[in-house]
Amino acid sequence: MAFEGLSERLQGTMTKIKGKGKVSEADVKDMMREVRFALIEADVNLKVVKEFVKKVSERAAGSDVMESLTPGQQVVKIVKDELTELMGGEESKINFSTKQPTVIMMVGLQGAGKTTTTGKLAGLLRKKHNRKPLLVAADVYRPAAVQQLETIGKQLTIPVFSKGTDISPVEIARQAIEHAKAEHLDTVIIDTAGRLHIDENLMQELKDIRSLKEPDEIFLVVDAMTGQDAVNVAQSFDEAIGISGVVLTKLDGDTRGGAALSIRTVTQKPIKFIGMGEKMDALDVFHPERMASRILGMGDMLSLIEKAQTNLDEEKAKQLEEKFRTSSFTFDDFLEQMAQVKQMGPLDEILKMLPGANKIKGLENAKVDESQMGRVEAIIYSMTKQEKTTPEIINSNRKKRIARGSGTSIQDVNRLLKQFEDMKKMMKQMSGMNTKKGRKKMSMPGLDSLFK
Amino acid sequence: MSFFKKLKDKFAGNAEQEKSTEKYKDGLAKTRTGFTSKINDLVAKYRKVDEDFFEELEEVLLQADVGFETVLELMDDLRFEVQRKNVKDTSNVQSVISEKLVEIYQSGDEELNEINFADGLTVILMVGVNGVGKTTTIGKLAHRLKNEGKTVLLAAGDTFRAGAIEQLDVWGKRVGVDVIKQAAGSDPAAVMYDAVRAAKSRGVDVLICDTAGRLQNKVNLMNELQKVHRVISREVPGAPHEVLLALDATTGQNAMIQAQTFKEVTEVTGIVLTKLDGTAKGGIVLAIRSKLKIPVKFVGLGEQMDDLQPFDPAKYVYGLFAEGLDKEDKLEAERADK
Ligand SMILES: Nc1nc2c(ncn2[C@@H]2O[C@H](COP(=O)(O)OP(=O)(O)OP(=O)(O)O)[C@@H](O)[C@H]2O)c(=O)[nH]1
Ligand SMILES: Nc1nc2c(ncn2[C@@H]2O[C@H](COP(=O)(O)OP(=O)(O)O)[C@@H](O)[C@H]2O)c(=O)[nH]1
Numbered sequence: 001m002a003f004e005g006l007s008e009r010l011q012g013t014m015t016k017i018k019g020k021g022k023v024s025e026a027d028v029k030d031m032m033r034e035v036r037f038a039l040i041e042a043d044v045n046l047k048v049v050k051e052f053v054k055k056v057s058e059r060a061a062g063s064d065v066m067e068s069l070t071p072g073q074q075v076v077k078i079v080k081d082e083l084t085e086l087m088g089g090e091e092s093k094i095n096f097s098t099k100q101p102t103v104i105m106m107v108g109l110q111g112a113g114k115t116t117t118t119g120k121l122a123g124l125l126r127k128k129h130n131r132k133p134l135l136v137a138a139d140v141y142r143p144a145a146v147q148q149l150e151t152i153g154k155q156l157t158i159p160v161f162s163k164g165t166d167i168s169p170v171e172i173a174r175q176a177i178e179h180a181k182a183e184h185l186d187t188v189i190i191d192t193a194g195r196l197h198i199d200e201n202l203m204q205e206l207k208d209i210r211s212l213k214e215p216d217e218i219f220l221v222v223d224a225m226t227g228q229d230a231v232n233v234a235q236s237f238d239e240a241i242g243i244s245g246v247v248l249t250k251l252d253g254d255t256r257g258g259a260a261l262s263i264r265t266v267t268q269k270p271i272k273f274i275g276m277g278e279k280m281d282a283l284d285v286f287h288p289e290r291m292a293s294r295i296l297g298m299g300d301m302l303s304l305i306e307k308a309q310t311n312l313d314e315e316k317a318k319q320l321e322e323k324f325r326t327s328s329f330t331f332d333d334f335l336e337q338m339a340q341v342k343q344m345g346p347l348d349e350i351l352k353m354l355p356g357a358n359k360i361k362g363l364e365n366a367k368v369d370e371s372q373m374g375r376v377e378a379i380i381y382s383m384t385k386q387e388k389t390t391p392e393i394i395n396s397n398r399k400k401r402i403a404r405g406s407g408t409s410i411q412d413v414n415r416l417l418k419q420f421e422d423m424k425k426m427m428k429q430m431s432g433m434n435t436k437k438g439r440k441k442m443s444m445p446g447l448d449s450l451f452k
Numbered sequence: 453m454s455f456f457k458k459l460k461d462k463f464a465g466n467a468e469q470e471k472s473t474e475k476y477k478d479g480l481a482k483t484r485t486g487f488t489s490k491i492n493d494l495v496a497k498y499r500k501v502d503e504d505f506f507e508e509l510e511e512v513l514l515q516a517d518v519g520f521e522t523v524l525e526l527m528d529d530l531r532f533e534v535q536r537k538n539v540k541d542t543s544n545v546q547s548v549i550s551e552k553l554v555e556i557y558q559s560g561d562e563e564l565n566e567i568n569f570a571d572g573l574t575v576i577l578m579v580g581v582n583g584v585g586k587t588t589t590i591g592k593l594a595h596r597l598k599n600e601g602k603t604v605l606l607a608a609g610d611t612f613r614a615g616a617i618e619q620l621d622v623w624g625k626r627v628g629v630d631v632i633k634q635a636a637g638s639d640p641a642a643v644m645y646d647a648v649r650a651a652k653s654r655g656v657d658v659l660i661c662d663t664a665g666r667l668q669n670k671v672n673l674m675n676e677l678q679k680v681h682r683v684i685s686r687e688v689p690g691a692p693h694e695v696l697l698a699l700d701a702t703t704g705q706n707a708m709i710q711a712q713t714f715k716e717v718t719e720v721t722g723i724v725l726t727k728l729d730g731t732a733k734g735g736i737v738l739a740i741r742s743k744l745k746i747p748v749k750f751v752g753l754g755e756q757m758d759d760l761q762p763f764d765p766a767k768y769v770y771g772l773f774a775e776g777l778d779k780e781d782k783l784e785a786e787r788a789d790k
């Protein structure tokens with residue numbers, strides 16, 4: 001059930017235009033309709049979408065879209081540029097106080113990721129900014145919230161200030177700040193309880209914590225999967241306590257993340273960090289352009305790639321080899337491989353990591369064909385989980401569905417399935433190469449169509 | 453004056469009765485028949501069914517996260533019906549629309565919001581992405597079942613997240629039921645194995661299993677969940693009798709992919725729509741219901757033990773509109789101010 005991205009959505013309109021050879025005003029209007037669809041499917045708030053489409057329409061009308069030979073691409077470009085710009089700069093700077101300690105408050109709805117992010121942020125501040133953080137367990141409501149933070153503190157060997165759940169969060173925060181001063185801990189990060197933005201008592205509590213010592217940062221932590229309601233949440237928190245920045249969590253999922261645009265539009269506050277996993281090192285800086293691509297369904301390859309790069313170690317290569325050997329290589333692995341290939345550029349880099357693969361000739365000059373890769377990704381994303389692991393079950397009905405879902409043809413799907421089988425075979429041979437001396441001459445049957 | 457303004461006024465006219473519907477939470481007792489006739493009344497009062505009407509309806513639904521496809525389908529249906537019946541007479545147009553509005557929540561099927569109890573031990577497996585409210589729902593559900601006179605046991609299957617075992621433990625104490633657990637970091641399938649054994653030997657009625665939150669695109673974690681599911685069904689034939697997917701009402705269109713993937717992996721039997729006490733409506737469950745046929749069984753309305761209610765479609769759909777009305781109303785007032 002992959003949602004169509006903007007480019008695919010515009011394809012229909014474009015074929016229509018091609019037939020006529022000229023772009024009319026009505027065509028532009030049609031395209032704007034698709035832009036509207038794509039953004040709403042990506043969870044951008046309806047009101048924000050309207051405003052945005054209006055802006056983009058004006059820009060499109062004033063530009064050379066109508067004269068262009070590739071009006072669809074023009075529109076995509078305008079939309080993406082505009083989105084990127086709206087999303088703000090890359091701003092992961094943190095304000096530190098001249099008066100010790102620096103106070104950072106984490107706020108947001110229940111389950112958004114505040115506690116986890118508190119830990120991640122402390123780790124980052126210690127590593128990159130040489131700070132000495134103190135984590136403050138100010139969630140006295142959620143069962144075992146204090147233990148959760150204490151466990152995280154232990155994992156990171158960062159001190160946690162906790163006073164149980166019988167005293168008020170405001171009092172805990174007050175004592176924590178005193179404690180930090182006494183212990184020369186220069187950065188206090190307060191993990192507050194999740195709360196609804198309409199809960200007046202609890203919003204008052206945040207104001208009270210805030211007035212202890214003006215925080216240098218107040219981060220609103222928001223789940224990237226949030227839908228239309230993101231505007232209400234962001235606006236309410238901002239109006240009540242004045243947030244200084246946003247952390248968008250769970251972007252390691254497959255959501256488009258349109259909430260980013262909604263939040264940004266209503267608060268004008270920078271999105272400073274993104275959460276990319278449950279582990280303590282999974283906190284990254286926010287890249288507006290990548291976010292724009294992601295919202296438009298153009299993939300968030302760069303982030304994936306960075307992940308792939310950091311993960312690409314001996315351990316991983318071994319696992320992969322094991323997968324080849326036992327033929328348990330799935331389309332998900334294939335996707336991951338592609339991400340890596342794309343990053344590495346010259347394929348030999350990545351293949352070097354595979355035992356035995358460095359003996360393959362002719363790969364030095366391989367260039368990645370991006371559009372072909374996009375198609376392949378779209379196809380795989382349109383597969384169900386089961387289809388990815390056991391492609392044998394993909395019958396003609398399923399092929400039809402996959403083709404439709406990915407905006408490709410059945411032939412494209414067939415081709416990929418064949419490539420995948422070939423690749424699996426080839427990989428199996430390859431992993432056997434270490435042991436067998438007299439090996440056959442190798443080629444890359446699966447991958448070469450990806451390269452020009 | 454807009455359609456919704458009128459609709460709102462109509463409700464306001466009935467202030468006494470409607471007070472309880474102010475909040476979904478307070479109005480759960482209302483019956484569907486009551487709701488249906490009310491919608492009928494409301495639409496009957498409205499005189500003109502023009503493009504403005506359709507547009508307003510569309511926007512209200514989109515802002516409730518129902519999703520484009522479902523909303524457009526619904527709008528097409530509405531327009532088609534109005535045209536097909538070729539009604540010039542406004543009162544007929546109104547009845548067509550009220551029929552369709554009611555259909556959104558009835559959606560044809562029988563109401564399946566009962567827990568499917570087995571003769572002997574009933575096993576309920578709770579699944580979902582991170583932070584949606586699985587553990588809390590287990591606490592609430594245990595409380596509910598215990599009040600119905602059932603004996604309940606909990607399994608601390610989230611061995612990954614910091615403090616997750618302790619969290620369930622607190623709930624166990626609150627509700628007064630035992631929790632089967634192992635050390636943090638142990639194999640969740642092993643915890644389930646232990647728990648099922650314990651449930652059988654103690655002869656409890658219901659075992660509710662917590663699992664770690666996982667994003668549906670993490671293949672390893674979904675495999676792990678499948679394994680947990682397998683262990684349970686191996687130990688108790690026919691189990692788990694219920695696989696409940698917790699969905700956060702705040703979630704947008706991704707909830708559809710969540711439902712689809714979790715259904716593939718664990719044969720989800722029902723949805724618990726959590727955090728409906730906020731301002732989000734979780735309208736995507738309408739789409740999930742029609743596409744994947746997974747019924748919503750419960751709704752979460754707060755963080756306390758008794759904040760779990762059986763899903764009432766009539767109330768729910770009313771909530772979708774009522775909130776929409778409020779918003780449109782406010783906007784109109786704002787516009788008037790300017
Ligand atoms: N307002 C409100 N909050 C809820 C509801 N259900 C759960 N919560 C809160 O949401 C947060 C996350 O709930 P959990 O039950 O820990 O969620 P989970 O799915 O078990 O989370 P993980 O195990 O971390 O994946 C907690 O702060 C709960 O108190 C609800 O219906 N309404
Ligand atoms: N996959 C993923 N999970 C996350 C991320 N951030 C937090 N979580 C998980 O989301 C759930 C709720 O997080 P928690 O920090 O307890 O949220 P809080 O209630 O806002 O404090 C936990 O299961 C976390 O492990 C993230 O970036 N990616």
Ligand SMILES: [Mg+2]
Nearest residue numbers: 114115139145
């Ligand atoms: Mg927390």
Ligand SMILES: [Mg+2]
Nearest residue numbers: 586587610616
């Ligand atoms: Mg949990």
